[in-house]
Amino acid sequence: MSRAVVRVGALVALVLVARAGRAQGVSGQVGIDAEVIGQGMAITSLRNLNFGTVIKGVPSAVLPTDAAAGEWQVQGNKNATVSIVFTLPTRLTNVQALPGSTMPIAFGPTAALWNRGTNTVAGATPFDPTAGTTGKFGPPANPYIYLWIGGTVTPAATAKPGIYTGTIIVSIAYL
Amino acid sequence: MRRALRFIPILLCATRLGAQGVVIAPHALFIDGRARSGSVLLYNPNTEPVEVSISLLFGYPVTDSLGRIVLRTIDHPDSTMRSAAGWIQAFPRRLTVPPLERQTIRLLASPPPGLPAGEYWARLVIAARGGQAPVTGVTDTAAVKVGLTLEVRTIIGVYYRQGAVRTGVAMSNLRTALAGDSLVVRSRLVQQGNAAYIGTVQGVLTDPTGATRGEFKAPIGVYYTMEPRYAMRIGALTPGRYWLKVKLTTEREDLGPEVLLPSAVARDSVEVGIP
Numbered sequence: 001m002s003r004a005v006v007r008v009g010a011l012v013a014l015v016l017v018a019r020a021g022r023a024q025g026v027s028g029q030v031g032i033d034a035e036v037i038g039q040g041m042a043i044t045s046l047r048n049l050n051f052g053t054v055i056k057g058v059p060s061a062v063l064p065t066d067a068a069a070g071e072w073q074v075q076g077n078k079n080a081t082v083s084i085v086f087t088l089p090t091r092l093t094n095v096q097a098l099p100g101s102t103m104p105i106a107f108g109p110t111a112a113l114w115n116r117g118t119n120t121v122a123g124a125t126p127f128d129p130t131a132g133t134t135g136k137f138g139p140p141a142n143p144y145i146y147l148w149i150g151g152t153v154t155p156a157a158t159a160k161p162g163i164y165t166g167t168i169i170v171s172i173a174y175l
Numbered sequence: 176m177r178r179a180l181r182f183i184p185i186l187l188c189a190t191r192l193g194a195q196g197v198v199i200a201p202h203a204l205f206i207d208g209r210a211r212s213g214s215v216l217l218y219n220p221n222t223e224p225v226e227v228s229i230s231l232l233f234g235y236p237v238t239d240s241l242g243r244i245v246l247r248t249i250d251h252p253d254s255t256m257r258s259a260a261g262w263i264q265a266f267p268r269r270l271t272v273p274p275l276e277r278q279t280i281r282l283l284a285s286p287p288p289g290l291p292a293g294e295y296w297a298r299l300v301i302a303a304r305g306g307q308a309p310v311t312g313v314t315d316t317a318a319v320k321v322g323l324t325l326e327v328r329t330i331i332g333v334y335y336r337q338g339a340v341r342t343g344v345a346m347s348n349l350r351t352a353l354a355g356d357s358l359v360v361r362s363r364l365v366q367q368g369n370a371a372y373i374g375t376v377q378g379v380l381t382d383p384t385g386a387t388r389g390e391f392k393a394p395i396g397v398y399y400t401m402e403p404r405y406a407m408r409i410g411a412l413t414p415g416r417y418w419l420k421v422k423l424t425t426e427r428e429d430l431g432p433e434v435l436l437p438s439a440v441a442r443d444s445v446e447v448g449i450p
Contacts, residue, residue, distance in 0.1 A: 040200030042220075043303070043327035051321035060321070070325050077202065077429035080394050083236075083246040083330075092321060103321065134243050136393075153321050164321045173246045173298065173330035174202055175236040175396060 040075075043172055047071040049149060057157035064113040064148040065121045071148050073119065074135075074172055078143040083173040084114060085132040089166035092153065096162030103164045105153045112149045117142035124148065134175070145172075197225050197272055197303045199329050204282065204299065205434040206263075208337040211284040215299065215331070219272040227272055229265040229280055230300045231333070233258040235371075235398035242361050242404025246330070248298070259295035259335045262286050284335055292338030293369035296398065302328045332396075334371065334434075342436045343367030344374075344397050344423050349443040351419055357406040358389060362421060362443060364397045370436055372397040374425040380409060380447065381418050388412055394427055417447040 049070030054060040062068045076082065086107075094101035107129045115124035117138020124146070127133040135145045147170060155164075198218040206213040219225045233256065234248035252258035263284045272278050282299070304326045349362040358380060366372050373396050380389040389409040423441040426432075 040198045041202040041329055041331070042196055042198040043329055044196035045325040045327060048325055049323040053318050053320050056319060070323065072325065072327065079392070080429065081244055092323070134245060155319055159319050161317045161319055164319065165323060167324045167326050169326045169328055171328040171330055174332060175244045175246060
């Protein structure tokens with residue numbers, strides 16, 4: 001985790017993009033300058049939402065505070081406000097069975113959390129992932145937003161064995 | 176029983192990802208109508224390749240009834256809306272960014288003939304997805320395993336400027352309300368001119384001696400009309416009369432002055448009674 005944070009944090013250097021050198025007057029010197037593109041933005045998936053092995057006929061929940069919750073880190077402009085919107089599946093597909101083998105998944109009104117600047121669920125703000133929310137990047141020292149999401153799957157008693165999977169999309173837009 | 180015990184580590188441990196995602200710069204793109212092109216840089220800081228797809232849509236920030244700023248997207252904007260989404264194209268639209276490498280996305284504008292002067296907007300959607308399966312290693316063919324992949328979409332503003340552009344903002348109906356240890360501030364903001372108002376809103380609460388008792392500062396973009404809500408922590412103040420002063424300026428810490436349209440500072444103030 002810390003390695004990922006450091007790696008993304010180090011990307012401030014990305015905005016300094018070297019351009020090809022060019023002749024400077026008659027002296028023939030070649031200089032390299034840097035073009036400042038502007039501040040970047042990065043959304044990084046830190047952890048997938050993983051229910052692990054579930055029991056047929058028994059609902060299984062992962063809380064956003066659990067270690068199995070999905071987690072993202074967003075790096076952007078300090079103190080800026082962004083829109084956070086999720087695109088959520090309603091059914092997961094068994095990728096190892098015949099087509100049509102699915103499992104319902106649901107997300108409650110507090111199934112998501114966001115925290116400003118700090119990678120900890122303590123003190124994070126809960127929100128309904130189906131409605132989305134607005135978040136704010138941290139101050140200059142920590143221009144991050146952290147997001148977590150949990151959910152509940154309800155495997156049928158007749159669920160076919162195999163791996164059930166789906167995709168959660170998080171969209172972040174500067175406002 | 177033995178089979179059940181075998182799954183305990185799986186139940187306890189989440190899938191750890193090699194971090195996936197791309198860095199995108201800049202986070203707002205301004206295209207001059209004379210050049211009709213722009214570019215966005217993508218960088219993959221991770222050890223796995225990232226699949227990226229690019230699309231454009233029309234949308235702009237608005238406020239809901241509670242004053243929260245949200246992005247309104249419109250699938251089929253009518254001719255009265257300042258949408259550039261239909262005539263700006265991105266190249267390439269699908270690509271794979273190898274580990275520790277960067278790629279450039281170029282945007283080319285083909286505006287309709289006779290486009291009136293003004294600013295036209297679109298949102299560039301950069302969807303990034305790592306190639307890892309969320310759950311792997313089925314050791315028991317009777318087991319039911321569940322995992323979800325996370326995909327990220329970054330949406331940045333694209334501003335196409337045709338001819339002479341000007342902006343401004345009109346502020347009215349400044350009002351406040353106490354909420355716990357905070358003062359909630361709202362006002363009506365109406366964009367002026369033919370371009371979005373991109374700037375910063377600042378508020379300061381002062382006591383009768385002129386001392387600052389609370390303040391807030393936030394970037395803002397006014398595209399049409401909005402009534403954003405801001406909360407400033409004021410703690411426990413002595414009962415009495417205070418003044419709230421709010422101003423909007425076309426300054427941004429995250430954007431260079433060369434892309435910001437200057438405008439006169441908009442100011443308003445209101446007396447605040449603390450019971």
